[in-house]
Amino acid sequence: MPSDTKIEISASLLRKLHRIHRQRADLAAQIARGPRQITAGESLVAKAEENLQSLKDTLKKANLVSDEKQLQLKSREAQIDQLQTKLNTAASNREFNLLKDQIAADKQANSVLSDEILEAMDHIDGLETKLKDVTAELENQQSDQKTRITEVEAKTSELQGELARVNAELEQSEEQIPGAVMVEYRRVIKAKGEEALAPVEDESCGGCYQVLTTQYIDRLRMSVLIRCPNCNAFLYMPESTRV
Ligand SMILES: [Zn+2]
Incomplete structure (x- = not known):
């Protein structure tokens, strides 16, 4: 049952109050959206940073592997030179043949290693190209985030101005409430x-x-x-x- 205490209140005042409260809620929701947009942008920047760091790590490892293989190649080439010298002064056929086999085996191993080095260098080239893309992507995300922050700040300040205006209107209207x-x-x-x-x-x-x-x-x-x-x-x- 409706209340027995009859308080009169105009429909137009209630309509106005409701309209103002809706506006306030809408403005508050829009203002709350700003920080969420900034946080989402921060995640995008962080993700791009993570991708770049991970690629840099991969590249560093690939360079280490390639350097190691090149060192190994050089050291084996030096070894072959030494064996070659020994071969030239071999005292017996048996020593000669042993040295010859050793040199052949080392040369074969180095041929495999050379192929591996070429592959490693190709891999590094690919990674370096990717590094440029990933760096550009990070720069884009950082620049987008900067723009986003500026836009959100401008929008928030505009919305807050609007909210202040609506709050003043509300205060005025509430004075008419019995x-x-x-x-x-x-x-x-x-x-x-x-x-x-x-x-x-x-x-x-x-x-x-x-x-x-x-x-x-x-x-x-x-x-x-x-x-x-x-x-x-x-x-x-x-x-x-x-x-
Ligand atoms: Zn109801």
Whole structure:
């Protein structure tokens, strides 16, 4: 049942209050979006940094492997030279043949190693090309983030200006709320935000769709303050309905 205490409040004031509360909620949501956009951008930059670091590590390892193989090649070439000298002064056929076999084996091993070095260098070339791309990607992400921060800051300051204007409008409108409902109004606004008010739509509460009895509707038409029996919202007649 509607409350027996008949407090009169105009539908236009409730409409206005609801419109302002919706605007405030919308502005607050837009303002809250800014930091989330910046955080998301930070993740993109961090990911690009991670990719670059990982590629640098891979490249460093590939260079180490290649350097090691080249050292090994040089040392074996020196060994072959030494064996060649020994071969030239071999005291016996047996020593000669042993040295010859050793030289052949070392040359074969070096041929395999040379191929491996070429492969390693190709791999390094590929990694260096990729490094340029990944570095460019990081620079793009950093530049995008810088732009993003500037845009979010400008937008936030604009939204905050708008919010201040809406808050001032709210304060002004709230002065017209009958004193007897003020405490309750504040409590419901605090608890439900913009859902503290609801228009009547098709004889139902526009907030929770609770069907309202004719008694409720009649009292509403007389500008009596009515709360939705289900969701407790302050009900009002929408503009299209003539009161
Ligand atoms: Zn309701």
